[in-house]
């Protein structure tokens with residue numbers, strides 16, 4: 001069994017064929033798909049989809065891309081939903097910092113810190129988004145004494161950086177990036193990390209695999225991410241499959 005630990009299956013580009021995608025995933029062994037939160041206006045849709053499809057699970061949070069219309073009331077709403085759905089909500093996420101987008105950095109930091117405080121209050125792991133922001137993320141995790149771990153999603157960075165997250169209780173999200181031959185650094189790092197730190201993800205519809213650029217990414221390609229991971233590791237397929245499954249359940253205990 002495979003678990004896609006990060007897939008935006010709530011996005012409207014899946015509205016016309018979501019059932020078919022989920023069915024194809026089941027046939028391929030991708031039996032559970034985690035949908036991270038992005039913005040206030042999407043949370044109810046995520047929750048409703050998870051009621052309809054037993055294969056789907058959700059996390060809730062404010063993604064740095066979607067902060068343009070963020071209001072204090074959204075954080076209050078988030079806290080209410082975390083409380084109301086405490087038996088089901090897997091994590092607070094997707095949250096983080098992204099230095100490549102046109103969203104005020106101070107606003108990103110402020111919303112990230114407020115969500116870290118919420119995650120601490122609700123004893124929830126987090127799903128972390130990064131882009132050129134590892135130092136600040138790691139600093140803030142330490143400032144807030146965050147101990148509930150989670151997943152650093154779509155990881156790229158140095159071995160040292162990956163180990164800093166692992167020391168803070170995080171698992172490392174392995175996605176389509178490793179399918180690109182030019183991603184030599186990330187491929188090398190993923191090959192070197194302890195097996196008990198790795199979890200699989202697609203980040204669909206984003207982060208298409210090599211050869212599929214310009215197309216909608218899909219959780220049904222998760223087995224291809226696994227195949228690439230196999231080529232970077234010395235363990236057997238069975239060992240890697242089992243480890244990734246255990247690891248994601250450690251990171252997101254309500255799975």
Ligand SMILES: [Zn+2]
Nearest residue numbers: 006036094203
């Ligand atoms: Zn994402």
